[in-house]
Amino acid sequence: MPELIVSPSPHIRNEVSIEKIMYSVIIALIPTTACGVYFFGVHALYVIITCILSALFTEYVALRLMGRKFVMDGSAVITGLLLALCLPPGLPLWMAAIGAAFAIAFAKCAFGGLGHNIFNPALIGRAFLTASWPVAMTTWTKPLTYDAITTATPLGLWKMQHIATPSINLALGNVSGCIGETSAIAILIGGVFLIAKRYTDWRTPLSYIGTVAVLAFVLGQDPIFHILAGGLFLGAFFMATEYVTTPITSKGRIIFGVGAGIIVVVIRLIGGYPEGVCFSILLMNAFTPLIDRHVRPRVYGVKRKSFFVSSANKGD
Amino acid sequence: MLKFNRFRGGIHPPDSKITAGKPIEKAKLPASVIILLHQHVGAPCKPLVKEGEEVKAGQKIGDSDSFVSAPVHSSISGVVREISTQLLSPIGREVPGIIIESDGRDESAKMEAIAPATASKREILARIREAGIVGLGGAAFPTSVKLSPPEGKEIDTVILNGSECEPYITADHRLMVEQPDKVVKGMNVIMNVLDVDKGFIGIEDNKKDAIRRMREAVEREGDKRIEVLSLKTKYPQGEAGSLIKTILNRETPSGSHSYDIGVLVQNVATAKAIHDAVFEGVPLIERVVTVTGDVKEPKNLLTRIGTPFYDLIKECGGSKGDVGKIVCGGSMLGVAEFENVPTIKSTGCILVLDREKSRIPEERACVRCGICVSVCPTGLMPTILEKLARERRFEECMDYHILDCMECGSCTYVCPSKIPIVQLIRYGKEEIKRRE
Numbered sequence: 197m198p199e200l201i202v203s204p205s206p207h208i209r210n211e212v213s214i215e216k217i218m219y220s221v222i223i224a225l226i227p228t229t230a231c232g233v234y235f236f237g238v239h240a241l242y243v244i245i246t247c248i249l250s251a252l253f254t255e256y257v258a259l260r261l262m263g264r265k266f267v268m269d270g271s272a273v274i275t276g277l278l279l280a281l282c283l284p285p286g287l288p289l290w291m292a293a294i295g296a297a298f299a300i301a302f303a304k305c306a307f308g309g310l311g312h313n314i315f316n317p318a319l320i321g322r323a324f325l326t327a328s329w330p331v332a333m334t335t336w337t338k339p340l341t342y343d344a345i346t347t348a349t350p351l352g353l354w355k356m357q358h359i360a361t362p363s364i365n366l367a368l369g370n371v372s373g374c375i376g377e378t379s380a381i382a383i384l385i386g387g388v389f390l391i392a393k394r395y396t397d398w399r400t401p402l403s404y405i406g407t408v409a410v411l412a413f414v415l416g417q418d419p420i421f422h423i424l425a426g427g428l429f430l431g432a433f434f435m436a437t438e439y440v441t442t443p444i445t446s447k448g449r450i451i452f453g454v455g456a457g458i459i460v461v462v463i464r465l466i467g468g469y470p471e472g473v474c475f476s477i478l479l480m481n482a483f484t485p486l487i488d489r490h491v492r493p494r495v496y497g498v499k500r501k502s503f504f505v506s507s508a509n510k511g512d
Numbered sequence: 513m514l515k516f517n518r519f520r521g522g523i524h525p526p527d528s529k530i531t532a533g534k535p536i537e538k539a540k541l542p543a544s545v546i547i548l549l550h551q552h553v554g555a556p557c558k559p560l561v562k563e564g565e566e567v568k569a570g571q572k573i574g575d576s577d578s579f580v581s582a583p584v585h586s587s588i589s590g591v592v593r594e595i596s597t598q599l600l601s602p603i604g605r606e607v608p609g610i611i612i613e614s615d616g617r618d619e620s621a622k623m624e625a626i627a628p629a630t631a632s633k634r635e636i637l638a639r640i641r642e643a644g645i646v647g648l649g650g651a652a653f654p655t656s657v658k659l660s661p662p663e664g665k666e667i668d669t670v671i672l673n674g675s676e677c678e679p680y681i682t683a684d685h686r687l688m689v690e691q692p693d694k695v696v697k698g699m700n701v702i703m704n705v706l707d708v709d710k711g712f713i714g715i716e717d718n719k720k721d722a723i724r725r726m727r728e729a730v731e732r733e734g735d736k737r738i739e740v741l742s743l744k745t746k747y748p749q750g751e752a753g754s755l756i757k758t759i760l761n762r763e764t765p766s767g768s769h770s771y772d773i774g775v776l777v778q779n780v781a782t783a784k785a786i787h788d789a790v791f792e793g794v795p796l797i798e799r800v801v802t803v804t805g806d807v808k809e810p811k812n813l814l815t816r817i818g819t820p821f822y823d824l825i826k827e828c829g830g831s832k833g834d835v836g837k838i839v840c841g842g843s844m845l846g847v848a849e850f851e852n853v854p855t856i857k858s859t860g861c862i863l864v865l866d867r868e869k870s871r872i873p874e875e876r877a878c879v880r881c882g883i884c885v886s887v888c889p890t891g892l893m894p895t896i897l898e899k900l901a902r903e904r905r906f907e908e909c910m911d912y913h914i915l916d917c918m919e920c921g922s923c924t925y926v927c928p929s930k931i932p933i934v935q936l937i938r939y940g941k942e943e944i945k946r947r948e
Binding site: 202 | 519523525679753757763764765766768835836837838839841843844845846847849850851863865867869870873876877878879880881882883885886888889890891892893895896912913916921924926927928929930934935938
């Protein structure tokens with residue numbers, strides 16, 4: 197007999213790997229990416245490519261500086277792509293490149309790389325760009341015109357001029373907005389694909405979108421408009437479900453979704469911005485460690501004392 | 513039909529039961545056997561024979577005065593060649609043992625059969641101990657001890673575990689298909705000893721033929737107390753806690769025994785061994801071992817306890833391709849061996865994996881996907897325990913119920929970052945127990 201390999205059990209692993217999950221997310225983003233390019237033209241495609249390349253390059257350099265090996269695991273591609281999808285289609289390419297570089301360098305690698313970041317890197321990139329170039333970040337292109345006629349987003353029209361946009365346009369995506377957030381149907385296709393593959397927990401998007409719908413309805417708004425307009429679908433299916441920055445328990449994910457939903461409605465109805473998805477997720481990202489600390493599954497053979505297991509009652 | 517409860521989480525690995533349709537074959541008589549003196553939970557045995565002495569198959573050659581222990585028997589007839597204090601056990605310990613060379617005659621020494629209808633409980637328990645019976649599902653806890661619950665613990669239900677949820681293994685499956693009457697008779701003895709009037713035999717529904725054969729046997733026996741249940745196939749269904757939850761919707765309180773909630777779980781092979789000891793006077797010297805994986809001819813072999821692994825692998829045509837791992841047990845819970853070891857009472861499977869399947873995957877950073885949390889049957893947060901144990905923050909591990917982990921390995925099986933989670937949890941548990 198040759199030399200035997202010894203390792204602890206289990207001796208079989210399933211075939212799901214980081215790469216497999218990451219590339220599935222990229223595949224799931226193809227419909228909405230395609231819609232974005234179709235509605236907003238070739239410049240949108242340039243923005244997308246710029247963001248992805250900038251993200252990859254930044255990650256490569258950052259990891260080399262950190263003395264670590266660069267692994268093409270697809271996570272930087274996702275960050276670049278997701279950032280591009282929540283940028284205005286007409287954004288100058290150099291701004292897009294800086295946004296992606298900032299997202300990777302400061303929101304991901306500075307925290308220790310994949311698995312260690314607290315905030316969603318793509319949304320940090322977007323928040324950074326919004327703060328730095330507010331005008332460029334709120335200059336919207338009219339869909340299917342391809343010649344950069346500026347206009348307002350459905351949420352902007354609703355907030356500033358009290359003009360409603362038909363739901364069918366919001367579902368299909370021929371409205372102005374960020375590259376990848378206008379077509380609810382295209383996002384839903386990708387989201388359902390990930391849920392069917394069990395890479396995404398359905399609880400997060402359901403509780404998030406559900407909370408927005410219920411709150412909007414209670415507060416006398418059109419719930420359909422509020423869930424379809426803006427970046428809610430993209431955020432709910434692809435950003436609030438991002439593994440690293442959201443809770444790991446199913447109950448925690450519901451809390452995350454409900455919390456983010458409340459913040460979205462508060463920002464949209466009370467705050468100064470017409471849209472609040474980006475900040476709602478970033479704020480809930482900050483709560484994630486707290487949620488994970490206090491919301492735990494019930495352990496077999498241990499009676500639950502209360503919903504929240506406090507770390508104070510040790511030894512019970 | 514009973515309405516079933518479900519245990520939390522669980523996984524569905526490919527079942528790989530390639531030997532499910534293969535009848536049990538008698539293995540060749542080994543040229544020599546190594547009878548380890550410590551095959552069970554509890555005190556090791558002391559040898560009762562000397563080097564050079566002649567022994568018969570079934571002759572008791574080791575015993576202990578301790579209550580929690582089980583004697584060992586020679587599984588072949590022959591001569592004691594060596595009594596050694598340092599032999600490698602398949603569960604990775606060095607234990608004393610007796611090496612016996614076969615004389616090829618296979619003469620056996622039997623005990624007298626006893627009639628369970630007239631025998632006292634004490635007699636039956638003494639017989640179960642004398643026959644060296646231990647839990648054959650893998651735990652190897654002395655059965656006579658398990659059947660004597662402490663004062664004041666009232667057992668109301670016996671569950672016979674025929675779920676065999678581990679991939680690859682089919683030893684219990686074949687036993688239920690081929691000798692269901694012996695299993696039922698053995699269960700009968702268990703229930704009489706404990707004065708229990710409710711018994712279940714739980715079998716995963718990927719073994720339809722076993723369920724049918726066991727139902728027929730229960731009918732033949734006419735025992736109205738016993739019910740055969742078809743359980744949903746999901747790993748780790750065969751773990752006692754999961755089984756009790758599914759069948760009775762009771763939970764063993766954290767840190768206590770199943771007899772605290774009135775339940776006793778036994779493996780089907782243990783029941784069959786009890787039958788042999790009581791009705792036929794045959795001690796536990798052979799059992800069914802599934803030899804499977806990357807061997808040329810995977811088989812279910814009726815083997816003498818103490819047969820070296822390599823003999824059995826050779827009997828199955830040797831390995832297919834380059835050998836990577838030889839595992840004692842199944843792919844989820846088994847122990848990888850580093851040399852030729854003998855089988856022990858609790859060895860139900862020898863799994864050979866080729867080099868490709870044995871490759872240890874590269875570990876990556878945790879991405880907090882939470883899949884390990886969703887599959888944990890105990891409701892733990894494996895990723896957090898893994899990180900805390902790695903950082904030696906054992907106090908916090910306790911706060912996260914690390915000691916409740918049953919080490920089923922589901923978390924490690926599903927981890928996309930291929931982190932050896934359960935290994936780190938085991939490390940944490942060991943350290944905590946060492947410090948207590």
